[in-house]
Amino acid sequence: MSMNEPPIGAQARFGAWFVAFRARAGLRFARMQPAAQAMQDFLLKPLLIPRDRVLAPVLPAKSRSGAALMLVIAIMTFLAGLTAGAVHLVADASRDWSRAIAREMTIQVRPAPGRNLEADVAAAADLARRQRVIEEVRVMDRREGEKLLEPWLGTGLDLGDLPVPRLIVLRLANGPAPDLASLRAALAERVPNAILDDHKLWLGRLKAMADTLVGIGLLILTLVLLATALAVAFATRGAMAGTAQIIDVLHLVGAEDTYIARQFQGHFLRLGLKGGAAGALAASAFFLVGGLIFGRGAQGTALEQVEALFGRFSLPFRGFLSVLVIGVLVAFVTGVVSRVTVYRTLRGMEQAQ
């Protein structure tokens, strides 16, 4: 092979340099003299490239689809955070109700022909006071009993002729469970027209309701994570279609699929972390502001209803922790789904060749 005209100086110099470059690089890579390398880095770093210079990611960091996906992730995280917080509030309120009801029992003494109602009430209260675990026995007078009926019968009625039962409220001390069987037996013997109600039926219903709410909350969380995963999968495919040329170049310069998948995973993990953090912060702010508003004392019928349902509307620390965990989980799901999608798409591209 020969060139028809002599090479000009620059090319000849380049050729000579390239031979030397290969020789030098080969020697360097073969021996890897750490001291020489360190000295070279020390000399070149400050002169040629600023110390804090960071290489740009292989995939473009900013894109419209990326911003849209980040917004979707933020909204999903916000919704999931609200759900998790609501589950915490309901579960806590339910636990408070259960605790309050479980610490109370009621003796209902019904009027019976031939029996003195006041004497029966006093006897039943006396039997209850003999139980050690009963901390407080409070006999509701006739007026209080009638007031409980007002929501159903209305006000201004004379209930004197009706056989309205009398109630005795028993408050239990913390500690061992009371011996209900012996109390029931004693009541049946001395006050046969008295019924001991330990609120077991209500407790069961409350637990079922709370469990259902928690279950619904977990279902919503699962659906939100699933929707996020699907959104990320579609966004990844879109991003891959938009960066097909970059992927092509990466393949041609010797990148493995694992490297490309790692780039996409890193890219989407960053988006997921930003979106997840924004959503989690928004959800936390919602509960903080809600807690502040309700913490000042509920005002108005609507607020009172909310307070009746959710208690004090103050999210416990573990509630905020849950919201934070959801943000991280959403980011993690985003990273994993993008990696799996990239692998599948690359496999599909390979098989299509």
Place this chain on the structure above:
Amino acid sequence: MANFPERDESTLPLWPEPAEPDLVRFENVGLRYGIGPEILRDIDFSIPPQSFQFLTGPSGAGKTTLMKLVMQTLKPTRGRVTLFGENVSQHSQAELARLRRKIGVVFQDFRLLDHLTTYENVALPLLVQGREESSYRAEVIELLRWVGLGDRMHVPPVILSGGEKQRAAIARALIGQPALLLADEPTGNVDPGLARRLLRLFIELNKSGTAVVIATHDLALMDMVDARRLVLAEGHIHVYE
């Protein structure tokens, strides 16, 4: 018992050294898309180490397709492709990536990544190998200076001229010290003067031990060098030594 002179085992080979395998060997290779006719038929050729050749033929003859087959971004529908002595028909993606690192490619349209700087584009083949930047920074800077882009290291390709982009693309192809350089119409987008200079650059590279394949249909460029020619026409390849 006869006295034989003592053998110096360290200098004598136990068996003859095997000849260096061809970098690329195509045997009876054919390619068709779907159920269409074969666009490449019975392709037989090889690229020996340190050789220099033009791949030529009319537009649409399949030069770029043949280069894709060499890079294994396209799979042949029949025949055998051997790269660096390895039959690649059953190679995994990771094994192909390993072989591609021994090949530098210069595209007609440069294919520089616009969101990266010139420095990052040139360093890309080393970056994807997972190497630390500190281990290759000096080489990249040195190479960029030698191709005349020392003062354009930190600018994106969009503000480079055509010639600068071409030089950046060549630098990217060379930074991994490839055994084979494929250049697809490297002079298609540059003026005749720069085309001649680029050709000389490729010749100097070849002299330094890199096998070079230049795909072109520029007869004037080919007439400047007395080199091997692989001519693609009507799906067949003809080799003129």
